[in-house]
Amino acid sequence: MSELEQYIGAYFEGITENEIATVASLFQLEQLKKGDFYLKEGKSCDKLSFISSGILRIYKTLDDKEVTQWISTQGYFVTDLASLIFRSPARWSIYSLTDTTLYTINRTDYNLLHTIVPRWAEIEKLFLAKCFVTLEERVFSHLSLSAEERYNLFFEQNRELFNQIPLQYLASMLGMTPETFSRIRKKSLR
Amino acid sequence: MSELEQYIGAYFEGITENEIATVASLFQLEQLKKGDFYLKEGKSCDKLSFISSGILRIYKTLDDKEVTQWISTQGYFVTDLASLIFRSPARWSIYSLTDTTLYTINRTDYNLLHTIVPRWAEIEKLFLAKCFVTLEERVFSHLSLSAEERYNLFFEQNRELFNQIPLQYLASMLGMTPETFSRIRKKSLR
DNA sequence: TAAATTTCTTGATTTTTGTCAAGTGCAAAC
DNA sequence: GTTTGCACTTGACAAAAATCAAGAAATTTA
Secondary structure, three states: OOOOHHHHHHHHOOHHHHHHHHHHOOEEEEEEEOEEEEEOOOOOOEEEEEEEEOOEEEEEOOOEEEEEEEEOOOOOOOOOHHHHHHHHOHHHHHHEOEEEEEEEHHHHHHHHHHOOOOHEEEEEHHHHOOOOOOOHHHHHHHHHHHHHHHHHHHHHHHHHHHHHOOHHHHHOOOOOOOOHHHHHHHHHHH | HHHHHHHHHHHOOOHHHHHHHHHHHOOOOEEEEEOEEEOOOOOOOOOEEEEOOOOOOEEEOOOOOOEEEEEEOOOOOOOHHHHHHHHHOOOOEEOOOOOOEEEEEHHHHHHHHHHOOOOOHHHHHHHHHHHHHHHHHHHHHHHHHHHEEEEEHHHHHHHHHOOOOHHHHHHOOOOOOOOHHHHHHHHHHH
């Protein structure tokens, strides 16, 4: 069983082995060099990808600054969901912070999945529900935690990221400036 | 066509009139007096409701404070999604800030919907995707906006709430203290 | 390897937001 | 209608976080 198949099995609860193989066959290998764009804000995002290896940064450019919405790593799916599903202009730019290997399905094949895998919509619904709950928790962290508490929580769960990418992006993703991030980091290293 | 049916039609894109009627018939009228609980943290949430009238507050109690995650009003659906779908203990308490009229479907019937309405899972997937995108925007507001900017944005879109419920709950929902909220409010009234 | 670029750190300072405490206004309850 | 609670406001102050600027460290490029 390929890596992709294993992940599909893990992500989409209750999917059968046959279904996994069928789904996996619709994904194409896609390679990004460090610095390549996966998606640019305003374009249409007509694909969904699974990250086999590498790190992507999802961000938006405002007048005076860039805001990093999320850092996506091995094992995550990546897309602009609103653009993929509702065909709205992409809200995010996405580019690679390292050389990256993706498995990508285009919108056409993605939309066929429910005809190939009867339970697909149900499976995807469960997947989306999980994503929704994760985001609820993330909102809650901004309502209830200080910058330092958000740092510590994220650090516990994502230590490995801290020596792989520029920390300024993690700072932005956690809703603080690089300077604040640096000071909290110094404190927590002692 | 009843109010509930109209809203179902609006929420779940592409659903047919017959399907709407079938779905609507599974919802039961539920009345809450001001101050009644819809759900308590830690319990199982085995229902999903549509708010016909009234206002609900969704919050969590921490050691030292209560944090309001969301204020739900007419036209919204309300539940603890993780608890409804994955049967985990409810993360939120939900109670009514005013007398409230709901249309409620229990988990058993909810889980039958896909057998009654063939496209249900697909419809629900689209609905969840919309919810996800809304939460993405909410996270982004915390990464990119100041307390004052979040206040103004929310005020523009939800003026009517500001004279219907205690403002401290809106403050909490926007991630600031009642005092900060009050000062911003004073400024923006001038 | 050296130069250039980017990232990170640090200090000084300002701004924003939170905390604490007192007081006002209002509405529900008696 | 007086009392009792809330909810809200306000002021003084403290803490958290942002900003600005300079320089150090690390990484990339030549």
